[in-house]
């Protein structure tokens with residue numbers, strides 16, 4: 001019994017003293033090398049992505065991308081189309097973003113929906129807007145000049161979606 005205890009203690013002690021066999025050490029080394037390689041590639045892709053993003057933002061003055069599939073639809077359809085594409089209904093939060101969105105609208109000469117419940121902060125309502133005195137204009141649209149108006153949700157508008165690459 002005594003001998004058995006001593007033997008198991010020795011064995012246990014040995015496994016503690018050298019938790020990794022030569023093979024394990026080799027695997028760990030390989031894993032580290034692979035991790036370093038992956039890290040390098042992630043850094044490279046991140047850098048490439050950010051460069052394209054900065055160049056695009058530089059030319060449009062907007063961090064967010066506004067783009068159309070040239071189709072038209074009511075608010076519900078535009079919203080569903082944008083979400084399916086991985087974007088959402090435009091919700092410009094700065095002048096630069098509003099301008100970028102306005103340019104898409106101007107280019108196609110058709111108004112586009114903007115988010116209904118815009119957060120406090122940046123707004124660009126036309127004079128007298130939002131005007132929903134007749135109760136039929138629960139949505140909002142942006143015109144060729146980048147001005148916002150109350151709009152009927154059932155009316156067809158240009159499908160323009162907002163894509164944010166960086167939260």
Ligand SMILES: *[C@@H]1O[C@H](CO)[C@@H](O)[C@H](O)[C@H]1NC(C)=O
Nearest residue numbers: 127128129131132133134135
């Ligand atoms: C608001 O819209 C109604 C028509 O829906 C119009 O008669 C009225 O003049 C508008 N008010 C303003 C302040 O533009």
